[in-house]
Amino acid sequence: MSRLFDADFEDDNEVKKEILLRPENFKEYIGQKRIVQNIDVMVTSAKMRNQSMDHVLLSGPPGLGKTSLAMIISKALESELHVISGPAIEKKGDLAAILTNLGPRDVLFIDEIHRMHVSVEEILYSAMEDYRLDIVIGDGAAARTMQIDIAPFTLIGATTRSGLLSNPLRDRFMAHLHFDFYQSDELAQIITNNAKKLKITVEEHATLKMAKCARGTPRIANRILRRVRDFAVVRESDLVTEEDVSKSLEMMEIDPNGLDRMDRKILEVIRDYYSGGPVGIEALCATLSEDRTTIEDVYEPYLLKEGFLIRTPRGREISEKAREILNA
Ligand SMILES: Nc1ncnc2c1ncn2[C@@H]1O[C@H](COP(=O)(O)OP(=O)(O)O)[C@@H](O)[C@H]1O
Ligand SMILES: [Mg+2]
Known part of the structure; x- marks a missing residue:
């Protein structure tokens, strides 16, 4: 089946291309106003207190800007960002190693946090609450719990399904921010900004058409834009027209309602x-x-x-x- 339209699908190539188009700061981060306002207060407060920012959970469908926001947050905090994927961590020890290596006020971003193994997830509870790891050594009557202090850090969790998070984990996030699909005018703004980055000019009607068919999703808007750019390049023109958009959408099997x-x-x-x-x-x-x-x-x-x-x-x-x- 065609994976062109699956916003969740990222091959290596796609990841590299996305880096170029990723918003670098809050100014370039379009839309999601309520989320950005919340984050702005949290970041400012953490910096004024000179402490780590509270843990936040970002939820919503793929391609809406969760990873991008986490990167912008860590930049705004001037802190180091560590990125891991929930399902990729198989053993408690692996997560413990990552947590003990964090510096004060670092940001740990866990993508697809709802897919983390339960046994691994458990060590996050005390880490998030008390900046401490409770590690059980040995088993049976000889089992002892060892406590290791870790640096005060910020956990940013991202999930496509916040409903699948366990209650103890969900409760430890101070803020739950849910991403909504973008409005057409916001997508049009993103397309305009990214066209500049790609050094192409897009007719206004062409921009609006792409925005309308992007399924409310910036990642898909970018994907359409890159396809459309190819059409213009082949025509040896650097002006993208509405016709380039129509042809690209047709090839991508996207209909006028934006459905694939x-x-x-x-x-x-x-x-x-x-x-x-x-x-x-x-x-x-x-x-x-x-x-x-x-x-x-x-x-x-x-x-x-x-x-x-x-x-x-x-x-x-x-x-x-x-x-x-x-x-x-
Ligand atoms: N608010 C936004 N403003 C501008 N571009 C965005 C925004 N959100 C997402 N994007 C674009 O969409 C791409 C995918 O976003 P990403 O943060 O990877 O989504 P998610 O992590 O939610 O799947 C980014 O590389 C970026 O180019
Ligand atoms: Mg992501």
Whole structure:
């Protein structure tokens, strides 16, 4: 299946390209005003107190700017950033080693924190609360707990599913900040800024069209922009036109509503196999031969937000709006 549109998919190449387009500071970080306001107060207070910033949890669908924000926060704090991925840490000892190596006021960013192994996660509890590790040595009657002090640090957790976090972990974050999809005008601003970074000029209509079809997601806006840039380059022009955008979107199989092939397939399967729903998520994923997490984390949030899909106690249904665009 095409992974072009999967905002969660990052190969090495993509990661490198993203570095170029990553916002460097709060000024370049567009939208998410409420989150930025919260963070601004927390950063300023930490700097005035000369202490570590409180722990924060960033949640929301992939590609909305969680990693970028964590980088900007650590820069604003003038602190060192350590980045790890939750599921990649297999042993308690690995996380303990990372925690004991942190310097005072450092930022530890744990991506996909909801996918951390429970046994590993447990050592975060005392680390977050008391800057201390409780390590059990030996077992049975001879078991003892050893305590190791660690530097006061800031944990920034990122998750696509805050609901999957265990309660003890969730409770230890001082702030829970949830990312919403971006408005078209915000995406247009991001596209304009990034076009400058890529040294191309984009017609206003072309920008608006890209913004409208980017699924409310900056990462997808960037992906479309790079595709569109290729079209202009091939034409040996550095002005991107609306037609370049139309052609790129067509090749990327993105329709005028910003839906990709998988989005439409989800809606069509519900319409054709389940008479429009309701259908349970398990049955739906089986029919689509798609992984449940991908459907729930990557596709559903946008379809729900745009009102194409409706969630009922008996499962997912498609809306009248979805029927209309499928018939169009
Ligand atoms: N608020 C924003 N302003 C400008 N660009 C953004 C913003 N949020 C995300 N981006 C762009 O989208 C890309 C993906 O964002 P990222 O922080 O990696 O998302 P996440 O970690 O939530 O999956 C970034 O490289 C950046 O270019
Ligand atoms: Mg990320």
